[in-house]
Amino acid sequence: MMLARDINSRSVIERPVSNFFIFTSVFIALLINGLPWGGIWLLLRPDFVAVVLLYWCMHKPWRFGIGLSWTVGILADVSDASLFGQHALAYTVLAYGGVVLNHRLQMFDLRQQAIHVFGILSLTYIIYGSVHWMMSGHITWLYFLGCLTSTLLWIPLSIAFLAMRQKRVENE
Amino acid sequence: MDSTQSFRFFNRGPSSVARLVFFAVFSLLLLFVDARYRYLESTRSALSILVSPIQRIASWPGLLWQQAGDLYLTQSRQHSLIAENDSLQQKVQLNAAQLLQLQALQAENQQLRKLLEQPLRHDFTAKLVEITHAERDVFMRRVRVNKGENADIKVGQVVMDDVGIVGQITRVYPWLSEVTLITEKNHAVPVQVLRNGLRAIVFGSGNTSELSLSYTPVSADVQKDDILVTSGIDGLYPPGIPVAKVISVVRDPVYPFASITCLPLGGVDNHRHLLVLSDMPEQVERPLKEPTKSKAASRGMTRSKQ
Numbered sequence: 001m002m003l004a005r006d007i008n009s010r011s012v013i014e015r016p017v018s019n020f021f022i023f024t025s026v027f028i029a030l031l032i033n034g035l036p037w038g039g040i041w042l043l044l045r046p047d048f049v050a051v052v053l054l055y056w057c058m059h060k061p062w063r064f065g066i067g068l069s070w071t072v073g074i075l076a077d078v079s080d081a082s083l084f085g086q087h088a089l090a091y092t093v094l095a096y097g098g099v100v101l102n103h104r105l106q107m108f109d110l111r112q113q114a115i116h117v118f119g120i121l122s123l124t125y126i127i128y129g130s131v132h133w134m135m136s137g138h139i140t141w142l143y144f145l146g147c148l149t150s151t152l153l154w155i156p157l158s159i160a161f162l163a164m165r166q167k168r169v170e171n172e
Numbered sequence: 173m174d175s176t177q178s179f180r181f182f183n184r185g186p187s188s189v190a191r192l193v194f195f196a197v198f199s200l201l202l203l204f205v206d207a208r209y210r211y212l213e214s215t216r217s218a219l220s221i222l223v224s225p226i227q228r229i230a231s232w233p234g235l236l237w238q239q240a241g242d243l244y245l246t247q248s249r250q251h252s253l254i255a256e257n258d259s260l261q262q263k264v265q266l267n268a269a270q271l272l273q274l275q276a277l278q279a280e281n282q283q284l285r286k287l288l289e290q291p292l293r294h295d296f297t298a299k300l301v302e303i304t305h306a307e308r309d310v311f312m313r314r315v316r317v318n319k320g321e322n323a324d325i326k327v328g329q330v331v332m333d334d335v336g337i338v339g340q341i342t343r344v345y346p347w348l349s350e351v352t353l354i355t356e357k358n359h360a361v362p363v364q365v366l367r368n369g370l371r372a373i374v375f376g377s378g379n380t381s382e383l384s385l386s387y388t389p390v391s392a393d394v395q396k397d398d399i400l401v402t403s404g405i406d407g408l409y410p411p412g413i414p415v416a417k418v419i420s421v422v423r424d425p426v427y428p429f430a431s432i433t434c435l436p437l438g439g440v441d442n443h444r445h446l447l448v449l450s451d452m453p454e455q456v457e458r459p460l461k462e463p464t465k466s467k468a469a470s471r472g473m474t475r476s477k478q
Contacts, residue, residue, distance in 0.1 A: 027226070034230035036305055066191040070199070078219040079227060081314065081343065081350055084212050085202030092199060096192040132311050135207055138357055138378065140311060 017165055022064055025052050025161070026072060034079055043142045046150035049076055050094055050124055051157055054117065057098030069095035083135065090128040094120060110155050118151040213343070217321075220345045227316075227348075231304050238444070296410055298447040299323060301331075304348065313356040313376065314342075317446060320349045328408060330449045336414035336438035337361065337402060338446055351446070354415070354436060355379060363415050364403040368393055371403055374416055374434060383416050385432035390423045394432055410449060414438075 029048040037045045053072060056064035073088030080087065097120035108116070125147040133139045186194075206212050246253065301317040319325055321344055329341045331351045340359075343350040354361055357378035363385075364371050370393060374383045388394060398418040404411025416434035423430045 031230050036234040070195040079223040084206035085199035089199035092195040099188045
């Protein structure tokens with residue numbers, strides 16, 4: 001955690017992030033979600049799109065907010081062939097959680113952030129799962145494993161994004 | 173919650189709570205409309221054009237992996253391939269002989285049916301398709317195949333492999349279509365026990381390799397290792413195609429129905445190429461009044477339940 005604190009303290013100065021970077025990351029997340037996952041890997045797969053959306057909603061709430069998250073949710077609905085609005089609803093709530101926690105999360109180190117992120121992500125998973133449950137009347141409990149792995153993904157993803165953002169500044 | 177309040181003098185548009193409520197309600201509305209009325213299929217197929225490049229790129233690693241596997245196979249196992257080729261050729265010759273007999277039988281059958289003034293059994297044509305994506309939703313048993321509207325594939329057509337029924341087309345996109353597998357929870361297929369012609373309905377259990385024969389009385393004559401074939405009564409599935417094999421029959425007199433577990437015969441989860449059957453014969457029109465239960469079963473689709 002020392003490393004995390006270190007990076008966090010240096011990130012006090014806001015660094016510019018290009019729109020290109022934001023949208024490429026979301027695009028890549030959609031792509032990774034779209035890889036042919038199957039069986040146990042599908043259950044363990046973190047929701048890359050949710051984690052990336054949450055990251056941007058938390059760090060740049062004025063650039064990437066609830067509306068864009070909803071749009072990405074609709075695209076995810078089309079690509080996953082889920083009901084229209086199922087991902088969109090879950091990602092809307094996720095984005096709201098990110099926007100609300102924006103200022104608080106900046107003060108926390110990564111471990112504390114991860115606890116909050118876990119809360120938001122589990123809410124997202126519960127919404128998605130309960131929509132499915134209402135429609136079809138059954139649910140796979142193992143589905144909620146994805147919530148844990150998504151939280152675990154949060155830590156390396158934040159570090160990587162921060163490092164990329166710093167590099168960008170140095171290059172300029 | 174309202175850390176945003178202090179920034180109000182910059183015009184930022186509606187507050188985040190308002191946005192949350194707006195988009196959440198809009199999503200719920202979409203959910204309702206999509207689940208109840210299915211008005212949004214054209215929107216979905218329009219948006220799928222936007223998403224399909226992502227899906228196409230995402231399927232590359234899988235394709236590369238398969239190609240690498242094929243390359244390894246051809247490089248390292250030439251001997252076994254030659255042997256396999258030989259055995260396949262033998263099989264083809266054997267099948268050809270049987271096919272000749274079949275043609276004779278078919279002609280005979282048609283003639284007999286004509287004599288009895290029974291409607292003729294139609295031939296159907298099959299299209300070869302390739303699976304491009306496996307299911308990505310934890311809750312659903314679905315795959316996507318590489319042909320859609322462009323190849324004249326329609327909703328409701330039956331998908332099978334060389335051994336048995338695999339599923340049914342449930343959604344058609346411009347270049348893709350979606351197959352719901354028979355193992356999807358509550359997916360129903362009307363079947364017949366091959367041994368004695370007993371009719372029943374086989375339901376998916378949501379498990380990869382399990383089907384259950386529901387609503388079969390305890391006294392019904394179903395045994396382990398019985399083969400279930402499609403009965404063709406619903407007009408969706410052609411008759412006589414193998415579906416599943418019974419693996420266990422538990423008769424508990426407490427319950428009115430026996431609990432019968434079956435194994436799907438078709439390689440529901442392990443093939444790359446599948447056949448889509450088209451040109452199915454038109455069904456004779458149903459009488460107007462019919463019990464709702466048989467209606468749901470005859471559609472053979474999960475959607476009717478949702």
